Amino acid sequence: MTKATNNGSAVARKPGSNESGIIVLDEIHQLDNIDIDTEVATMVENIPPSLVRIRIDHSPSGRHRMFIDSGESYDPENDDQVDVPNNVFTGIVVYSQTVSALWVEGEQIPRYSAIDGKVTSGVGSEIHAAQAKDKVRLFVLTFLNSKPLLVVFNLSPTSIKHWRNHVQRLARSKAPAIAVITRFSLDDIQRNSYRWAEVNCSVERVVSQEELDVAMSLRDECRQTFGVISDQDFDDPGDRLKEEDN
Structure with a gap:
C-alpha cells in the first residue's frame, strides 16, 4: 500500500490505482x-466471441436512441455506449439469421431456442416453441469510425418486416445483400398510448471490390462461429417472460 498526500494528509491507496481508487x-x-495482444487472444480463445x-x-417521448454497445471493461476511459450519429448507420450485411427463444426472467438458459428453424435447445417442446419470440440477427460490416468493424444488430419483431421487404426488393433487383451498403435508420411509430422505433432499411450504394472481399471472408467465419444464441440476443426490455406469465 502506498501513501498519497492530499492537502497535507496521507491517503492510502492501492498500487496501480489513481487517487479515486480506480485501477490504472x-x-x-x-x-x-x-x-x-497474444496473451489476450489466448485468454479468450475458448470463450464464445462477444x-x-x-x-x-x-x-415514450419519441426521442429514440441508436447506440453502439461495446460491452463493459475495466478501462474508465472506455465509453461502452456511444451514440450513432443521427440514428443512422450503414454497412454490409455479411450474414443474417432468424433466432427464436423462449427465455424466462431469472433463468440462465432459454427453455426453447432455434436458429433458422433448427432447434438448438428444448427439443420436443412444441408449447414453448409456440411461445418463442423471433428476431433477425444481422452481422454487419460497418465503417462507423472509418475502420472496418463487424457488429451484431438484432431486429425486433416489429422491424423484421422492414428487413424482409428490403431483402425481397434486393432479390427482385438481382442484388445480393452482401454486394450493397445497407442504410439503417429509425422510424418513430405511435399507436394509441404506445410509442416505439422501427428500423427502416434501404440501399446506400454498391460495395467496392475491397469491401466485398473483406465481407466474403467474414461471412465464412460467421457461419462457422455463430451457431448458438447468446443471452445478449434476448436482453432487451420485453424479451423475457416473467415467471407468472409463463
Whole structure:
C-alpha cells in the first residue's frame, strides 16, 4: 500500500490505482516480457466471441436512441455506449439469421431456442416453441469510425418486416445483400398510448471490390462461429417472460 498526500494528509491507496481508487490498467503496458495482444487472444480463445452490438433505446417521448454497445471493461476511459450519429448507420450485411427463444426472467438458459428453424435447445417442446419470440440477427460490416468493424444488430419483431421487404426488393433487383451498403435508420411509430422505433432499411450504394472481399471472408467465419444464441440476443426490455406469465 502506498501513501498519497492530499492537502497535507496521507491517503492510502492501492498500487496501480489513481487517487479515486480506480485501477490504472495503462501500467500493464509498462511491463516487460509480455506480448499483450497474444496473451489476450489466448485468454479468450475458448470463450464464445462477444461482438460489438448496435442497440436501440425506445423512448415514450419519441426521442429514440441508436447506440453502439461495446460491452463493459475495466478501462474508465472506455465509453461502452456511444451514440450513432443521427440514428443512422450503414454497412454490409455479411450474414443474417432468424433466432427464436423462449427465455424466462431469472433463468440462465432459454427453455426453447432455434436458429433458422433448427432447434438448438428444448427439443420436443412444441408449447414453448409456440411461445418463442423471433428476431433477425444481422452481422454487419460497418465503417462507423472509418475502420472496418463487424457488429451484431438484432431486429425486433416489429422491424423484421422492414428487413424482409428490403431483402425481397434486393432479390427482385438481382442484388445480393452482401454486394450493397445497407442504410439503417429509425422510424418513430405511435399507436394509441404506445410509442416505439422501427428500423427502416434501404440501399446506400454498391460495395467496392475491397469491401466485398473483406465481407466474403467474414461471412465464412460467421457461419462457422455463430451457431448458438447468446443471452445478449434476448436482453432487451420485453424479451423475457416473467415467471407468472409463463
